[in-house]
Amino acid sequence: MHNQNQWKKTFAIIFSGQIFSILTSSMVQFSIIWHLTETANSAEVLMLAGLFAFLPQALLGPFIGVWLDRWNRKKTMIIADSTIALFSFILGVYFYFGEPSLGFVYLILMVRSAASAFHAPAFQAAIPLIAPEDQLTRVAGWHQMVFSCSNVIGPALGIAVYSATSLGTVLFLDVAGALLANGMLMLVAIHQPKAETIRKSSFFSEFKLGWETFVTVKPIVIITIATAIFGIVFMPLAMLFPLMTLSHFGRGGYSASVVEAVFGIGMILGGAALSVLASKFKDTTYMSWSLVLIGATSIASGVIPSEAFIIFVIMSLIMGAAAPLFNGPYMAMIQRAYEPESLGRVISFVTSITMLSSPIGLSLAGPVADKYGVQMWFLWSGIVILFIGVFIYSKFSRIGIK
Numbered sequence: 001m002h003n004q005n006q007w008k009k010t011f012a013i014i015f016s017g018q019i020f021s022i023l024t025s026s027m028v029q030f031s032i033i034w035h036l037t038e039t040a041n042s043a044e045v046l047m048l049a050g051l052f053a054f055l056p057q058a059l060l061g062p063f064i065g066v067w068l069d070r071w072n073r074k075k076t077m078i079i080a081d082s083t084i085a086l087f088s089f090i091l092g093v094y095f096y097f098g099e100p101s102l103g104f105v106y107l108i109l110m111v112r113s114a115a116s117a118f119h120a121p122a123f124q125a126a127i128p129l130i131a132p133e134d135q136l137t138r139v140a141g142w143h144q145m146v147f148s149c150s151n152v153i154g155p156a157l158g159i160a161v162y163s164a165t166s167l168g169t170v171l172f173l174d175v176a177g178a179l180l181a182n183g184m185l186m187l188v189a190i191h192q193p194k195a196e197t198i199r200k201s202s203f204f205s206e207f208k209l210g211w212e213t214f215v216t217v218k219p220i221v222i223i224t225i226a227t228a229i230f231g232i233v234f235m236p237l238a239m240l241f242p243l244m245t246l247s248h249f250g251r252g253g254y255s256a257s258v259v260e261a262v263f264g265i266g267m268i269l270g271g272a273a274l275s276v277l278a279s280k281f282k283d284t285t286y287m288s289w290s291l292v293l294i295g296a297t298s299i300a301s302g303v304i305p306s307e308a309f310i311i312f313v314i315m316s317l318i319m320g321a322a323a324p325l326f327n328g329p330y331m332a333m334i335q336r337a338y339e340p341e342s343l344g345r346v347i348s349f350v351t352s353i354t355m356l357s358s359p360i361g362l363s364l365a366g367p368v369a370d371k372y373g374v375q376m377w378f379l380w381s382g383i384v385i386l387f388i389g390v391f392i393y394s395k396f397s398r399i400g401i402k
Contacts, residue, residue, distance in 0.1 A: 010130050013184050019149060020150075024154075025150075034162070034242055036049055043367075048366070053110075056111075057351065057352075058352050073122045073126040077119050078182045079118070080115045081182050082179075084119070088108075089175045091171050125340075136336055137329060140328035143328070144324035145272060147271075152268060154264070159254060210345030213342045217338070228354055228356070232361040233377075233384045234385060235362065236362050237378065239362070240374050241316075244312070244375070259316050265317060270322060284333075284393075286329045287392055288397075292393075294326075294382075295383065298319065334350060
């Protein structure tokens with residue numbers, strides 16, 4: 001089914017475009033967060049931005065899954081990226097001529113999030129249509145490396161362009177990145193799975209079938225619930241890193257971008273390790289290691305004094321290295337467990353469950369960080385994540401699940 005060299009060539013073309021798209025998106029994401037951190041200096045404003053950036057993906061996810069399994073996954077990715085590019089352009093124009101209101105920034109974040117809700121699961125559901133089954137964890141490692149490479153230089157480059165010009169310029173670069181990614185996607189063929197019988201049924205019955213398919217694999221259900229709890233405490237950390245740099249350590253944008261870059265370097269190392277060691281251990285073993293490391297480094301970040309910025313940078317490196325050891329194997333488990341024709345729905349369900357946990361965490365984190373300090377969230381989230389890692393290891397270490 002999969003030609004040994006052809007599938008690698010296809011991924012090389014896709015990833016060469018995606019790396020620029022992810023790079024410019026990383027530049028935009030960090031620049032917007034830093035802009036809000038600098039102008040508002042409030043955890044609540046950052047958490048609201050996070051809510052608007054995550055909520056559409058969480059709410060749309062289950063319905064998008066049905067749509068993905070009906071429609072062409074390649075076209076879905078192209079349309080979604082084009083939509084993101086269009087609204088980056090609109091926000092860029094606003095910033096070019098003046099300061100848009102917070103409400104308008106939130107609105108653009110919502111639309112970008114809605115488009116991403118189509119793009120991410122379409123891409124993940126397309127991977128098993130290209131790569132052999134025994135290579136899925138390895139491809140997940142590649143994907144993490146591409147994502148990480150972009151995220152290493154994204155924040156630093158974003159801050160450099162933002163400081164030298166304006167947020168508008170960063171947004172215009174995002175438009176160029178999305179167009180390049182689409183151009184590369186147009187060069188490859190991604191064959192759709194056959195689903196004639198499913199196409200004849202109603203949207204609701206397909207939606208129900210997606211849920212029923214998801215719950216047939218009990219280990220995935222258990223791990224997804226654990227992942228949702230992990231998401232509640234971990235997702236706000238991504239928004240709080242710049243505020244930690246500014247409020248606790250008293251440093252500026254370049255220091256904040258260094259933390260992001262070091263986190264990304266860690267992700268590259270973790271992704272590389274996963275690619276090399278893909279078949280050495282069970283997927284659940286990698287995931288439990290990941291959570292224990294993330295939990296321990298988060299706890300350490302929550303107790304270090306304000307003069308120990310370098311220790312925070314080291315903790316960020318270790319935390320970044322641990323992240324791909326969870327994300328890659330988790331997605332590979334899902335891709336391996338379900339048939340390609342229903343994979344779009346299942347991935348969307350899983351994405352929605354984990355995404356819905358984010359608004360809960362974000363709504364809790366804002367008031368807690370503003371009242372008790374940003375370090376308090378790092379400390380307690382670390383304790384929760386550590387417990388989840390231990391739970392997954394004890395639950396699955398003796399079970400013969402790959």
